[in-house]
Amino acid sequence: MKLTIKTLASTVAAVLMSTSALAADFNFKFQSSDPSGDKNFQVQQEWTERVEKMSGGRIHIDLLPVGAVVKHTETLGAIKMGVLDGHITATGYFSGKDPAFGLIGNMVGAWSDTRQLLEYINYGGGYELMTELYAPYGVKYVGGSTTGVESFVSKVPLDGVDDLKGLKLRAPEGLVQKVFAAAGAAPVNLPGSEVFTGLSKGVIDAADYTVFSTNQKAGMNDIAPHPVQPGFHSLPMIDISMSQKKWDKMPDDLQEIMTVSVRDFAQDITTQLRIADAKAVKEAQANPDITIHNWPAEERKKFRQIAMGEWEKYAEQSPNAKKVYNSITTYLKGAGLL
Structure with a gap:
């Protein structure tokens, strides 16, 4: 096949277009x-x-x-x-x-x-x-x-707010820790990367970590076989x-x-x-060593009442926090969620 000037020009143009496409603006x-x-x-x-x-x-x-x-x-x-x-x-x-x-x-x-x-x-x-x-x-x-609404990882059965009393749990610093402390738990500062080890060694009994599927894949539910799902908190x-x-x-x-x-x-x-x-819930349910706990509406309401008291206290920490509190509570009330 002969390479004409016209064909060559088309080829060069195509190469230039391809090159420019690779270079993002x-x-x-x-x-x-x-x-x-x-x-x-x-x-x-x-x-x-x-x-x-x-x-x-x-x-x-x-x-x-x-x-x-x-x-x-x-x-x-x-x-x-x-x-x-x-x-x-x-x-x-x-x-x-x-x-x-x-x-x-x-x-x-x-x-x-x-x-x-x-x-x-x-x-x-x-x-x-x-x-x-x-x-x-x-x-x-x-x-x-x-x-997603995060699951709760636990080595011990948790069926309501009273079961949180004295529980050594990993929770992020700030509002999350304050709410759990107000509910009677004993929050522990621990990076997410150390949750598995903390549960394995007994440093903590439970953890606010992430969604159920991630916990299941990481083997969290194998060492802490009493997850709460759907989560009630985060x-x-x-x-x-x-x-x-x-x-x-x-x-x-x-x-x-x-x-x-x-x-x-x-x-x-x-x-x-x-x-x-x-999918992960079905997998866990098929394991006789894992028991999934689903809190009844009344217990979820109790926890939320405790949390609401902490929202108000936390809002006093800065003018912007007060703006956030007013914005979200106004929305929740208007949507019939509070």
């Missing part, structure tokens, strides 16, 4: 608060791939696992300093910077279904409030999600945020793609984890 480095082996991280990775396709290759996001650049509690500052371009993380990790993040990040006992939190974020004032809270850090709140906010300066440099169409993609991500991750949880 906007390259971002994001860090997750999850390890690379977790289901959460895999779903987050799928999100970055969809963003690249939706943008026609103009946006490329390099997603790094927890601790790859900075500690999970330091990503907000790292974005401000330009060390990272963005993060996918649990908002509550920044309660040390402002108690407001601890309150909006995990208002213990407030939500009983993922749809409730997502509706608050997108339609009940949560998006606007998070935008305001992140503004002083030079960070753009692109959008929010959650994982539904954390997960946020996808990035540098405001980097955001402002993107044209309107790419900003819109990012915004819409996060709403899709929220639907995707909550659905995938709900499916995974249902």
Whole structure:
């Protein structure tokens, strides 16, 4: 076959188009608060791939696992300093910077279904409030999600609030610990990476950790065979945020793609984890050594009453925390959830 000038020109054009397609207009480095082996991280990775396709290759996001650049509690500052371009993380990790993040990040006992939190974020004032809270850090709140109502890992039977008294349990610092302490438990500071070892060695008897399917896969329910499912306590906010300066440099169409993609991500991750949880529950039920405890409505109500008292106290810690408290309780009342 003869290579004519016309054919050569077409070939060169195709190569140039291919090369330009590989070079994204906007390259971002994001860090997750999850390890690379977790289901959460895999779903987050799928999100970055969809963003690249939706943008026609103009946006490329390099997603790094927890601790790859900075500690999970330091990503907000790292974005401000330009060390990272963005993060996918649990908002509550920044309660040390402002108690407001601890309150909006995990208002213990407030939500009983993922749809409730997502509706608050997108339609009940949560998006606007998070935008305001992140503004002083030079960070753009692109959008929010959650994982699922977290399960509760326990080595001993737990069928209600009274069973929490004296229980040595791992719980994140801040509001979560305060609520469990108010319920009579003995919270222990322990990183998530040490929960399995802590349970194995008897350092703790129980743990507020993550969703049922992740616990089951990690073997938590084998060493702590009395999980509480569905959980009664925790539904954390997960946020996808990035540098405001980097955001402002993107044209309107790419900003819109990012915004819409996060709403899709929220639907995707909550659905995938709900499916995974249902499968894991069946697997656990088939194991005679594991007993799943489902708290009755009355016990869930008791725990929530305790939590509500702690919400109010926690809200007094900063003006922003008070704003969060007023915003969420107003929404819950209006939605008939409080």
